[in-house]
Structure formats: structure tokens, C-alpha cells
Amino acid sequence: MKIRYDFVTNSSSTSFVIISDGEFNFKDFIEAIGIKDDSNFLDIYKSLFNAFKDDMEPARVYYEKHYSGAYSTFEEFIEERLWKSGKEVLPKILEAEKNGKNVYIGKLSSDTDETECFFCTDDFIIESSNLYIDAQEDGW
Numbered sequence: 001m002k003i004r005y006d007f008v009t010n011s012s013s014t015s016f017v018i019i020s021d022g023e024f025n026f027k028d029f030i031e032a033i034g035i036k037d038d039s040n041f042l043d044i045y046k047s048l049f050n051a052f053k054d055d056m057e058p059a060r061v062y063y064e065k066h067y068s069g070a071y072s073t074f075e076e077f078i079e080e081r082l083w084k085s086g087k088e089v090l091p092k093i094l095e096a097e098k099n100g101k102n103v104y105i106g107k108l109s110s111d112t113d114e115t116e117c118f119f120c121t122d123d124f125i126i127e128s129s130n131l132y133i134d135a136q137e138d139g140w
Contacts, residue, residue: 019133020131108120
């Protein structure tokens, strides 16, 4: 047995699905979070918003680009890849697409800044009347 005594890293990530009535924007995001413009936590949520923006892709593009060879259909990908919430989020995605909403997929990673690292260590849902974020697929 080998025991390592120096620095050891363990990265994690959290996949997310974003459903938005229009363009994913900071105003709608902050309203969904429920904090005010003068909150002491505004910078933290601005960083989280930017982390989402930096990694999100339209859901079907994301599937085609990264997983089309591993799953036979987009629906199978959602149900099996997003194992915690896949069966629950798939109807939401299909309904959103049918209604012309924007659907994005991406991931947060612990290999970036402190804020993104903090949020990718747990799972969460953010929901309002015009924005839905499901970040329940976390993996260590």
C-alpha cells in the first residue's frame, strides 16, 4: 500500500440544465435567487451567473457535441446522464422546447474559482416564473 503525503486534488463537477423564457440574463437570475441589488452577496451570485454563462450550450447542441455517440437519443441522454433528475427534468425540457423557451446544458467545476467550486459541491434548483435551473447532477 502506498500512502501519499503531499498535496492531493480531487475535482468535482455539477451538470446543470437551464430553461429560460428568453435570453438567460442577470436580472432574471437575481430575481429567481431572491436577492436585492444592494445585497452583500451580489458578487457571489454574479460569479455564479458568469460560471453558468461561460459553460452553457443549447441542450441539443451539447448532446450532439459531447454525447451523441454514447446515447441513441437526446431523451435517453437526459434520462440516463442526468441520473438524479433526468426523468423529472425531461418533460420540462420537452415542454419548454415545444413552447419556444431556451434550454441549455453545461457544468460547474471545482477546478475554477472559489464561488464555482463552492456551488458545485452540492445540488440545487433555482426556480421562478421565467427561469428554471436544475443543478442536481453533482459528481465527486
